[in-house]
Amino acid sequence: MTTLTSPPLSTLLERLFADAEASEADLRLQIGNLSPEERAARMRSMTDYRSYYARAKDIYLAVSRETAVLLYMLARNARARSIVEFGTSFGISTLHLAAALKDNGGGRLIGSEFEPSKVVRARENIAAAGLSDLVEIREGDALETLARDLPESIDLVLLDGAKPLYPRVLALLEPRLRAGALILADNADMCPEYLAEVRAPGRGYLSIPLAEDVELSMRLTGPR
Ligand SMILES: C[S@@+](CC[C@H](N)C(=O)[O-])C[C@H]1O[C@@H](n2cnc3c(N)ncnc32)[C@H](O)[C@@H]1O
Numbered sequence: 001m002t003t004l005t006s007p008p009l010s011t012l013l014e015r016l017f018a019d020a021e022a023s024e025a026d027l028r029l030q031i032g033n034l035s036p037e038e039r040a041a042r043m044r045s046m047t048d049y050r051s052y053y054a055r056a057k058d059i060y061l062a063v064s065r066e067t068a069v070l071l072y073m074l075a076r077n078a079r080a081r082s083i084v085e086f087g088t089s090f091g092i093s094t095l096h097l098a099a100a101l102k103d104n105g106g107g108r109l110i111g112s113e114f115e116p117s118k119v120v121r122a123r124e125n126i127a128a129a130g131l132s133d134l135v136e137i138r139e140g141d142a143l144e145t146l147a148r149d150l151p152e153s154i155d156l157v158l159l160d161g162a163k164p165l166y167p168r169v170l171a172l173l174e175p176r177l178r179a180g181a182l183i184l185a186d187n188a189d190m191c192p193e194y195l196a197e198v199r200a201p202g203r204g205y206l207s208i209p210l211a212e213d214v215e216l217s218m219r220l221t222g223p224r
Contacts, residue, residue: 003099004072009129013068016092016125020060027059049162050114057115062092063160063186067214071158074182074216075100080155081107086142086169087161088113091122097158098131108151109135112142112161146172153178153223159185159194166194179222188215 003009063071075083075097081104083097088111101107113119119139126135138145142161146169154176159166166185177183188195188209198207198217207217 002072003102003131004069004096009095009099009131012125012129013092013095016060016090016095017062017065020062020090020092023059024061027056027061049164053115053162057117060090060092062089063158064212066211067184067186068093068096070211070214071184072096072100074184075156076103078155078180078182079104081105082151082154083107083109083156083158084146084150084154084173085109085111085158085160086146086165087159088122088137089115089118089160091125091137093158093160094122094126094135094137095129095131097156098126098129098134101134102131107134110146110150111135111137112145113137113139114141142169143172150176152176155181157181157183159183159188163187163190163194166191167197170194170197174219176223177219179219181219183217183219185215185217187213189213 071093080100083101085094085097088094094109094111098109101109111122113122116139119137122137126132143165150173154173155178157173159169161169166188170183183198185194195215197203198205198215204220205217206220207215210216
């Protein structure tokens, strides 16, 4: 058995995924008047992202169940001890990554979230799973909170906050990525600049699209 597949986490995740699916239905009602193009344009905007996510403060916007399990498997396989997450929301992805840290023997996950009510809920969920000692959620804009006090070496990164910021967040973390570090970017096709960067030959990454809308990249060189 693993931390992921046993109580209390397994039962908590069943409830959270059910809530997440219900909240997605609410989101569809709220933005039902927006065309898919308008919604994508808002999510891609460099200036509107705060208002987009403020309106979505009660919505999970979680990674899919498959991506969540993939995160656990990648973190276990990489024997990750040091993980950074851009975009925590209610903590569904965080719980999968923290469970992997626990099953790897310990470590530290730094999460980031700018909606205060989501930070509270994420911390409650992490405490309910008994994983608080492994997780620090930094409240505020990740462009500031992930610009300081990073671990010497980072094994795994999840990019899942505002899509236009992916290249800037990667730039903050890159000096600490170990050779072989994995970066999973959800909804990466909403940031063509990010895809161009991690796929560029000679830029220091191997990168492939995976499943629906996920880009998995590996850092080839170590910390600078
Ligand atoms: C797609 S959701 C994250 C879902 C989460 N990874 C999960 O699987 O449960 C994106 C979250 O990132 C937050 N966010 C977006 N841009 C941010 C930024 N610049 N700094 C901090 N949080 C941000 C939003 O408030 C939102 O809760």
